[in-house]
Amino acid sequence: MDDIVQAALKKWPNVPHCYGWLALDARGDWYMRDDRIQQAGPFPQVKGSRIDHDKLLAFIGRNYASDDRGAWFFQNGPQRVYVELESTPWIWRLQPDGSVLSHTGRAAQVDSCWLDETGHLYLATDLGLGLVHTQDMTLAAEAIDARRWTPQDCIAAKLPSTHGFRRRPRPETTKPA
Template sequence: MDPIVEAALKKWPNVPHCYGWLALDARGDWYMRDERIQHAGPFPQVKGSRITHDKLLSFIQRNYAADPQGAWFFQNGPQRVYVQLEAAPWIWRLQPDDRVLSHTGLEAQVQEAWLDEADRLFLVTDLGLGLVHSQDMGQAADAIEAGRWAVQPTTHAALLATHHVQLTPRAPAEVPSAH
């Protein structure tokens, strides 16, 4: 986490969390979802505005993490902005030298490979659960045929449950006060 973010957390520890305003699609693209977009429909059917500003993307990606309940967020200074996920918290990009990189640029070590009911390839790595980018499926097939990954069948719901991933984090229900 960036030092300026850690300093902001200490200075303003009780800033309310934000829900529904940031999303990550199955191709590793980030989207802003303002109130109008949120009311227009659920993610990913209505995506919002794709974030393309390099410095903003870099800031989001450096400060991207999960809470103990499996909800992913971007720590924006003192405010935690929870992320809606289309498929998984990581989108894997396969490199020509056989490395696996996350959509944030982090290198990952593959531990397991899973194919869900929609024929999407998920990899479990030392970073966690992620989806192989659709443009990298040819290279993924080569890795499977070469015996580098043994793919097992599963369902998307089972993967999410096993790896404690929340696709759509929600604010905790408020506890009614006793009068």
């Protein structure tokens, strides 16, 4: 996490969390979802404004993490902005040299490979579970053919529970005493 973000957290420790305003699609693109977009429909049916600014994308990537509930967020200074996920917390970009990078540019080590009922390929890594980017399926097929990865069957709807992440984070509700 950036030093400036750490300092902001110390200066303003009780800033309320933000929900619904940031989303990650299945191609690794970030979307801003203001009130108007949220009212127009749920993500990913209504995506919002794609973030294209390189420095903002890098800032989000450096400050992207998960909480103990498996909800992913971007720590924007003192405010935690929870992320709605179309698929998984990570979107993997495969490199010609066999390495794996996340949509945020972080290197990952593959632990296992999963194939769902619709043919989507996922990699469980030291960073967590992620979907292989559609543009990288040729490289994925080469890794499977070379027996570097052996896909195991999975059901897409069960991935959040089996791999410990939330697609739609919501505030915790407290029960009345």
